[in-house]
Amino acid sequence: MTGVDLPRQEGDIPRQDREVRILLDSGRVVEANTLFDDVVVRSPAAEDGDRWRRATVLVYRAVVAWRLGRLPLALELAADGWTELETDQPKGPAAAQTIGMLAYLLEGIGHRRAGLDMMRLSVQVARDADDPHTLAHCLQRLGAALNFRAVDAPPEASGRIFAEASELLREGLQLVDTGYVHRALLGSYARALAGINELAAAERTARAAERLATAHEDRWGLAMCHWVLATVRHTQNRLTDARTMASRAVAEAEKINDTTLLLRFSLDLANICAELGDYVGESEALRRSVASGRKAVETLQEGLGQALEQRRLAVQAQRLAMAAQEAAARDPLTGLSNRLGLERAAPLLLESTAAKGRVPWLVLVDVDWFKGLNDDAGHAAGDVALREIAQLLRAECRADDVVARWAGDEFVVLLVDATDEWQDAGPAVAERIRSAVDCHDWSLVLGSTRRPTVSIGVAAGPANLDDLFDAADEALYRAKRHGRNRVEVHPPLLPSK
Structure with missing residues (x-):
């Protein structure tokens, strides 16, 4: 999965919103949370009647809230953005970005089929918009999602899925050569190459992405690169090196508070430790995996519970308002309309x-x-x-x-x-x-x-x-x-x- 998405057009996303994402991806979660509290109270306006730009900002904030573990707020912001999204046919770069970010959220909460369908739609909208940077971003999301599908797929299907991902990510890399999206494309492309057993190309690509991520304090990028290198070393049966790289990937995922990555990386680390006979390391990796899985489930349950309660209160308030309107229109003596x-x-x-x-x-x-x-x-x-x-x-x-x-x-x-x-x-x-x-x-x-x-x-x-x-x-x-x-x-x- 990708980190928080950043559209190329800086006018689409307010500066402080972008700063929250930068803090989050650099592992400064407490600072990101504090700044996000200031950011989220400012309602984005639809400039020049472009409701898609407002939707983009709302869904961008929903993704950040999700990364910060603030699920009720993420759902509220996503619903608000989705409402804006329903007003028009998806058209233009902002529409493609918004659909892609909603797809990321759907993937995160377990609606994987719907998430993948929306990612494919975002790619099509981006192609129609003829905006290379937006298309590259949408291709990166889709390719990264396919990588994760391939990891969990049976062997007879994983190669085909990795091959599709590599084609999409290669296309994206031809469209951009700098910036956050370029780094994310490199990391995801390296994983797809490892999945189709092009190990030398996968390592070269991962090393290039690692250098860029280090220069930009991009811990999400570093986590992905270490995961790819761990996969390459594991495939080469260089298990000690694989364990080192997988441990680094887990550590980086913990720093950026990404439970999805942490769950995946911890499972891979546990498998490597088991093959080494490192049962202490396996136990610790499984503990992290279980803890991250439990945290994700608990966060989801708590968030959905709070969202459900908020919905219940909203329905209750609506019913009370309707009852008040009905009472105002009814004669108290006879019970007839007044x-x-x-x-x-x-x-x-x-x-x-x-x-x-x-x-x-x-x-x-x-x-x-x-x-x-x-x-x-x-x-x-x-x-x-x-x-x-x-x-x-x-x-x-x-x-x-x-x-x-x-x-x-x-x-x-x-x-x-x-x-x-x-x-x-x-x-x-x-x-x-x-x-x-x-x-x-x-x-x-x-x-x-x-x-x-x-x-x-x-x-x-x-x-x-x-x-x-x-x-x-x-x-x-x-x-x-x-x-x-x-x-x-x-x-x-x-x-x-």
Whole structure:
């Protein structure tokens, strides 16, 4: 695997972010952690509308957080960057870099197939972008990942995988000849050469990479070079030299806090010690291997646990917010929608009803002589009567219809997606409501107090809520004027011009 990725364009990654990576790769983990705390609080902006540049910085930080063992933060940053990534088709150098770094994270947390697929995608995007340096970087990631696959593969498959890796890495080396990516390419290419048994070329390449890594205090590069040299010596059966080089690789991996490298190198060191009969060395190498594996698992479990808890809290907060919104749109006395709830729901319902070629109906219900009922039976009885009427309204309507308490003793029913002939749907429901209230047994609620009735105005038409309400209100006024306890229908409204 590669170390923290560094795009060529310095404008893509802020200077302090790059300094964190340099500290980390030079083994100064405590300093890297301290500086990263200052860096990560600054949210990267999308300059000139290029959201990919913001995504690149976010995912770059996610990789650094992963290397520092701060998994919850790594997942949070990666998710944020991935969200940016989903907004556009992957195109350009920044997109290729971002996809490649996400692939590195997926590899690290065990999603190896998805990680490899994304690395191949990053190479294709880099080729389309015609940016040699970015393509070299993407080729290096993919080649390094294939090297690790080949090490774990059965003998009949490993040679083929190493050969593919060497071709990719050779192509990358033809594109860049200096810098961090060049050093990483050299180290990875040397390992691929060793894998296809070109030992002399592998050693020459590893030595060249070692000199460059030493000059730049690149401990990640040194760890890789020592691993390659240990592999070469092991293949040559020079086991004492192989043990020395493998021990150096383990030491460098420990210094840069790279548990993935440490696990791989420790296993190789244990195998070499076993062949030498150095059982103390084998035991120590296995201890390091187990410790690094346990640390990786524990870090992953802890991080995923914290991420899950954060997700749970986020969902809980979302539910509370939704509950608060719902409560604000609901009448506490009757449990029906209130005026706010109706006004929120009506536009979409009216639009969808019209789109189906159907006509919405608005039924406006007013309780007759409600003030007198309150005066005679008391406000508590009046409240009970309103709740009873609300239940009767709900019982006479379908689940899709909106039943709301508009204000005081006034209710609104918005009939949508009616399956009856549109000329009859509203009046039919209104008459059922009127009859249900009129025939209801009110003796338990009101005793000998005069039972309530309702007057209803009905209107229909491809109009907005305000127009429907005004038309139904006119019809309701006629119902009141003509004796109450009746339904009046407004003439159908004409379509709005």
